[in-house]
Amino acid sequence: MSRQAKPGSKPYRAQLRDRLTALGFPEEALPAQVAKNLVVECRIPPRTAWRLASELSLDVAAHQYNAVTGDPRAGMRGTRIWEYEQWPERGVRPTVAALRVLAQVYGTNWKCLLGLRDLEQLPAKDLAEYHAETEPAVVAPEPEAPPVRALFRTEGRSEEEIGAGALDDALLLTKTNVDDVQLDDLWADLDFLGGAYTRTAPDSILGQLAVIADRTSALLKGRQRPKQTQDLLLIGAKSSAMMAWIAGDLGRYRLSRELNTAAWLYTQYADDLLARRWVRTSQARVAFWAGNGIESAKLAADGLNYHAGGRLTDAPLILAEARGWSSVQAEPQVLAAIARWTAIEDPDLGAGGEDSFFNITKDRRHYMAGTSLLSVGQASAALREFATAREAFEKLSLENRWEAMDPMIRIDMGRAHLRLDDLEGAAAQVEPLLTAGVGKQPDMVRAMLKLMATELSGPRWRSATTARHLAEALLDAHASARP
Incomplete structure (x- = not known):
């Protein structure tokens, strides 16, 4: 063999x-x-x-x-x-x-x-x-396959025979292994899972998206009309990008990169601007949480080059660009990006807008702005953004709240207070969270718990009993929050 x-x-x-x-x-x-x-x-x-x-x-x-x-x-x-x-x-x-x-x-x-x-x-x-049943089943003869017509054989054929099968061949183009009902079902499943992610365990959503991806891949191996093929390519791109996003939340960054690569390949064949935005948004997010801030900023900036008619707003990509640059304390780039976002921010944009997965909600937009500002030393401005984020979060219906948002806002508000030499203010932000228990959380929440504990253990707060106890509680929460 x-x-x-x-x-x-x-x-x-x-x-x-x-x-x-x-x-x-x-x-x-x-x-x-x-x-x-x-x-x-x-x-x-x-x-x-x-x-x-x-x-x-x-x-x-x-x-x-x-x-x-x-x-x-x-x-x-x-x-x-x-x-x-x-x-x-x-x-x-x-x-x-x-x-x-x-x-x-x-x-x-x-x-x-x-x-x-x-x-x-x-x-x-x-x-x-x-x-x-003990006796073997009677096997019916296999249905005869239609004879395969030889290609390019024209010698010895009469005028009546030439072109006689052209209509039959053309009609093959109408035969397809997919119909509009199947496509509508796939899109509906994607939309439902995108909305359900805020209130459902990530592993569960990841598994259901994998089923959609498998179905899409199987259908693409058959015959479709061109518009149906493009729809399947777009479904493949979106489902792969969503899986990459969620795998990143679970800390599975290698899988995330592979899924985003697959998603980008789908977009190359679909040649669709909105799909490219989906994938760049996911790639920028995964790169940031994997520790590649500059790559994240560049991916987000590239995503803004694909103008898709408003279905995916510029806000998530601009904020991802700011956050990427903030990881290397590039203050001019961060402030420039935040200014661009402020100029287009729509306070009335609802829970997800037209694309409920990639169009992040108002609380998450202001939270991203706050984290970027905090990373370049703008603690007071960051606190204002975090306060807006918390207010927006509390106004959301329970089904539209991403449960990780509350601990993330509290932790970073605490970190902002530390930057302003306000240890009591920092404790006031995170102690309710630690008392209630953080539960299972995405990988980035665990990373932030550990980051704040590290900051409290630094020279500035090392001698403070409150800081020491708070750091120990944060590390305990970090250990218990594994998704």
């Missing part, structure tokens, strides 16, 4: 067939042997293994499924077969009736399409049917 062939890939299967043929296996026995190898050696689940062993794409398998049922217009689609193949980890459980039809398509017994994990999740009735 060639080392270049990825296990389970088409070249791998071709080489496997050659080896089996050399060992004397007849042609009709090859699919079963290939499927067995894919399951045992490549650890591919049975339903996927049998489809690959039959050399069928998801869409062709769905077409043949409909042909076996006797109704070519039946509702089986490649995406549903893909969902059957994902079960029981996710996806949709196939019924016994569906398994019987798939077995006929693949030329096997329906029981061969179930592995141990499948059997453990089967309903009792289906498991009883599995054990009750």
Whole structure:
């Protein structure tokens, strides 16, 4: 077996067939042997293994499924077969009736399409049917595939034959593995998850976004009309950028960078300005929290070059640029960016605006401005921004509040008071948080707890008992806040 062939890939299967043929296996026995190898050696689940062993794409398998049922217009689609193949980890459980039809398509017994994990999740009735059936299923002949027309063969053809299939070929362009309902569902799921992120555990949102990304990737492997393909590319870009953002919140920065790279590749093919803004916003955020402030500022500045008609406002990118420069105390750049943001700030922009994930809320906008100002020594100005942020946060409905915002505002208000030599003011900000308990928090909250503890342990406050106790409490909170 060639080392270049990825296990389970088409070249791998071709080489496997050659080896089996050399060992004397007849042609009709090859699919079963290939499927067995894919399951045992490549650890591919049975339903996927049998489809690959039959050399069928998801869409062709769905077409043949409909042909076996006797109704070519039946509702089986490649995406549903893909969902059957994902079960029981996710996806949709196939019924016994569906398994019987798939077995006929693949030329096997329906029981061969179930592995141990499948059997453990089967309903009792289906498991009883599995054990009750002892005789092999009758395998129907595979539906005949339409003859493939030879390309560029014109010799010996009459005038009537030339161009006779052009209309049929053109009509193939109308056949697609995706429809507007599926696209609407994918967009609706993205919008829902974007809004739910403020009130749902990050791991849960990340997992649900991964399902959307997998569905999108599977659909892109089929045939779509150009507008549908672009929609899928945009969904791929947005879901990947959202996953990168959330993975960064969980401290998984390597995964974040990979996801943002994937998101940018989607945007390159979609060639969409708004998508480029999504990705640059996510990239700037991840770079900052990963400790790459200058890179963050440059990514945010580049994102502003893509004018997308107001659907994603300039505010998040300008503030990300300011925050990036603040990490290296570049005061002129920070103040210039804050001035640009102040000139366009819309106090009436609601909870997320038109794009509820990337258009950050008013409390988060003012908080970002405050942190940037604090990092370049503008403690009084920072406190004003933090006060506005807290007021805006408290006015939000519970469902639109990002729960990490309250501890972040309190910690940085405390840090601002320390810069103004006000230890009592700093304690007053963070003690309610520490008394109530911070709970599980994103990675940046943990980083800020540790930062404030470090500042309290510095020479300025080292001899103060209040500072020492407060630093110890912050470190305890840091240890308990792991997401």
